[in-house]
Amino acid sequence: EDKVVQSPLSLVVHEGDTVTLNCSYEVTNFRSLLWYKQEKKAPTFLFMLTSSGIEKKSGRLSSILDKKELFSILNITATQTGDSAVYLCAVENFGNEKLTFGTGTRLTIIP
Amino acid sequence: NAGVTQTPKFQVLKTGQSMTLQCAQDMNHEYMSWYRQDPGMGLRLIHYSVGAGITDQGEVPNGYNVSRSTTEDFPLRLLSAAPSQTSVYFCASSLTGMVRYEQYFGPGTRLTVT
Numbered sequence: 001e002d003k004v005v006q007s008p009l010s011l012v013v014h015e016g017d018t019v020t021l022n023c024s025y026e027v028t029n030f031r032s033l034l035w036y037k038q039e040k041k042a043p044t045f046l047f048m049l050t051s052s053g054i055e056k057k058s059g060r061l062s063s064i065l066d067k068k069e070l071f072s073i074l075n076i077t078a079t080q081t082g083d084s085a086v087y088l089c090a091v092e093n094f095g096n097e098k099l100t101f102g103t104g105t106r107l108t109i110i111p
Numbered sequence: 112n113a114g115v116t117q118t119p120k121f122q123v124l125k126t127g128q129s130m131t132l133q134c135a136q137d138m139n140h141e142y143m144s145w146y147r148q149d150p151g152m153g154l155r156l157i158h159y160s161v162g163a164g165i166t167d168q169g170e171v172p173n174g175y176n177v178s179r180s181t182t183e184d185f186p187l188r189l190l191s192a193a194p195s196q197t198s199v200y201f202c203a204s205s206l207t208g209m210v211r212y213e214q215y216f217g218p219g220t221r222l223t224v225t
Contacts, residue, residue, distance in 0.1 A: 004153075042201060042216035043154070088153065097142075097161060098169060099214075101154040 002027045004102035006089050012108045017079050021105045023089030024071040031094035033065055033072050038086040038104070046074070046087075076107075084109045113137050115217035117202050123223045124192040132187040132220050134202030140215075142205045143185040144169070145177065147198040148219075154201065160185055192224045 003026045013019055025033065032050045036043035047056040049065035049072060056063050060079075065072045076083055086104040093100070118133045136143065144159035146169075156169030160179040174196060176188040185204075189196060199221050205214040 041218050044216070045214065090154075097159065097167075098156055099154075100156075100170075101146075103151055103153040 002091060002093055002096075002098075002100040004089055004091055004100050006087075006102035006105050008105060009103070010106040010108070012110060013079060014110050015079060015081060017109075018075065018077045019079060019107060021074040021076075021087050021089075021107070022071060023073070023102055025089075025091045025100075025102075026070065027091045027093050027100070029094040029096070030067070031092040034090045034092065034099070035063055035072075035074050036088040036090065038088055039084075043088055079107075079109045081109045081111055083107060115202055115204055115215050117200075117217035117220050119220060120218065121221050123225065124189070125225055126192060126194060128192050130189050130192065132189075132200055132202075132222070134185045134187065134217060135183050136185075136204040136215070137183065138204065138206075138215070139182060140204035140206050141182070142207060142214075143179065144203050145175070145185070145187045146201045146203065147171065147196075148201060149198050157187065157200075189222075194224045196222065197224045198222060 005024050007022045034048045035046040047063045054065045060077045063074045086106050088104045090099040090101045115136045141162045145157040146154040155171050158177040160166045166177050199219050201219050202217040203214050
């Protein structure tokens with residue numbers, strides 16, 4: 001059974017700090033790892049990482065994938081209050097047509 | 112382009128009642144899925160469909176039925192509601208079944224079963 005574990009469960013930092021969110025996974029046939037941001041309602045897509053693209057960056061957010069050690073990190077630099085959200089990690093099993101999600105990390109940015 | 116829409120936004124049911132959560136998308140996406148989100152449990156896949164006429168079970172299918180008669184609609188039916196089905200339900204869609212990075216989520220339905 002595929003499994004995704006995220007840490008920490010919650011994190012409170014001050015505006016301007018840099019944060020690192022962790023995601024470790026076990027999947028029988030890895031295809032991709034995805035990061036989502038969930039504010040009050042539906043998750044919105046941030047990044048997808050595959051074996052052919054192990055680092056992604058978008059503005060202050062960046063993510064890397066370590067396929068050997070089976071984990072990914074999401075970095076957010078110069079955090080802003082708008083970054084407050086739950087960040088979800090999910091893995092895709094090749095040919096399985098299913099995503100397995102972690103429980104998420106709740107990030108709170110204090111002004 | 113409305114994206115993924117879900118109705119209702121909120122629903123309260125009594126144990127044993129049945130109901131249908133509606134999901135529709137106007138992006139001509141082949142792949143649609145239903146998740147439930149509970150505190151401390153993350154998103155768990157209930158059922159999914161890779162195209163009209165094709166559905167399959169996810170991680171937690173018991174107590175739920177789905178059908179996919181059209182590309183646009185993917186309703187989720189609760190056959191006999193139980194308090195354990197109290198949750199937030201999200202419908203999602205993506206262009207194809209194999210690459211889900213473009214998965215779009217609906218706004219969710221908060222269901223309470225008393």
